[in-house]
Amino acid sequence: MSTPTQKSAVAHIDVENIGGIAETALDIPPGVTVLSGENATNRTSFLQAIMAAMGSDQATLKGDAETGRASLRLGESEYERTLERQNGTVVLDDGGYLDDPTVADLFAFLLETNEARQAVARDGDLRDLIMRPIDTESLKSDIERLEAEKGEINDRLATIESRKTDLPDLEQQRNEYQSEIAEKREELAELESEIDDHSRGVEETRQEQEELESKLQELRSTRSEIESVRRKIENQQQSITSLKQERSEIEAELDDLPETPTAEQSDLDAEIQQLRDDRQRLNGEISDLQSLIQYNEERLDEEDYQMLEEFETDDANGSVTDDLLSDTDEIVCWTCGSTVDRQQIEETIDRLQDLRSEKVTELNDIKDQLEDLKADKRDIERQRDRRSELQSSLAQVEDELDRRGKQIDSLKDRRDELTDDVEELEAEVDALESEDFGDILDLHKEANQLEFEIDQLESDLDEVTDEIETIEEMLDEADDLRAERDRLADELTEKRTKIDQIEADAVERFNDHVDTILEMLDYENLDRIWIERLEKTVREGRQKVQQTAFEIHVVRTTENGAAYEDTIDHLSESEREVTGLVFALAGYLVHDLHEEVPFMLLDSLEAIDSDRIATLVGYFADHVDYLVVALLEEDAAALPGEYNYVTDI
Structure with missing residues (x-):
């Protein structure tokens, strides 16, 4: 791309076999x-040739040449x-100044057939032209992505706020668990002391006591494992409930997605291919x-009315000339070498130009x-991709449920196995009871129960503590999430308003410039030309949606000064141009082309008088x-002498 140094340099253009040029080279100063x-x-x-060197494909090859060239040194x-020339079509390679010349073709290379110029004359869709360089599909995709990200953050923040309200209750539970554990530990210490006192009096039952303690320990461990298994079952059941809800949502969305028959999509592809072939x-x-x-213009310039070469197209109906002249017998054929009147050739060229416009x-x-x-097609493909994503997600959910x-x-x-184990252990503990050993057995059972309760309380305490730490981490995360949400909101606003901004800017610039230029050109009884932005119902794909449209207004005054x-x-050809x-x-x-495209080209201004052309050129030059x-020479004579003039190409 160009730099300030390049834009202040003299541009050198070298041309071979483009249009009517056999060979030429020119320097173009700023x-x-x-x-x-x-x-x-x-x-x-x-x-x-300049357009071709800049990257445009809107250039023609000299009629008697098979190859041509355009180069730009800046x-x-x-x-x-x-x-x-390949199969009757002119093909250009890459290597131009612009990677994508689309916007330049619309708004910088203003030759007679330029679409932006013609849009006003044929009352075309001005808004579509202005917005064509904008990738609205990409914008919509970005907006959907940003909205999804923002939605995820909002859901996360909502979860954090909800969990934040749980924090006081959790902290209270933690304090209660800690107090209850402390109380039970004191109670257990007293029981263990009492067990020690009893144990000193029953040394002869040491073996039975050890066996009892082992069974009690095993019983406590088994009960703890049962509780753990029960919690795991509850967690799995909660997960299954969530998965079933997710499955229902996916199935509902799948039901809402319209089915696109393969035949319909094939017809659409065939229609697109046909239009591409027509294009x-x-x-x-x-x-x-x-x-x-x-x-033929070259022949006219050389005053050689005998056209010696037959120029045919690949049209199945014959040559372009035959198509054009099939309804007239005023001219036999200029490809046969006969001499015809210059005016007849000029009229034929005019008719060819009309045909080209058509x-x-x-x-x-x-x-x-x-x-x-x-x-x-993009809508169908998006629906198909979404259906595929949903079906894949549904399969994953089904697998996870299974x-x-x-x-x-x-x-x-x-x-069930652990429950049976507990029953067996309890029976074995009961069998170890004896008349002499009953008191210490009861103490062991009570101590065992206390240890089990302490284990459960400590497990509950760990869970509550983990939850509190998780919530505190979430609260720390909330500030970052809010900052990210604000950033996404700003980006969303920018994306959503980009189209509106471009439309409003285009209307404002047009209205400002046309006001200034009309005042400078002083057209009789033409007060104002301006564009209004309106909301209209338009077709987008297979649906009708509300979209902005540009409507051009013309205000004139009568001889007595009344505006209408x-x-x-009803604009004159000059006013329309x-x-x-x-x-x-x-x-x-x-579209900021002044930053990317250093050249603007103007042609076919004959409908405008010389003085107004001079004013218009001076305005554009700024x-x-x-x-x-x-x-034309007579129009060029009205322009200032300090411009660079080229009279021989």
């Missing part, structure tokens, strides 16, 4: 360069592209027409249809590093 000359002097061809950087065919026809027009209009319609179908169900069955079996609203159709150029300038500035304008 500022205004005027390509001055009569019709058919290769001015438009040179503009196409500062220390050089960019070169070649053109080659390629029209591009080839337009390229051939442009080459044919330029070829093809361009047809091409634009196909592009619009193709974008609609591609949007439909796994946890098996775990519960296994835990229940284990609980007119329509764009100026309006289209100002709209293109607004797009150029809104916003562009290199402004290259193709003008």
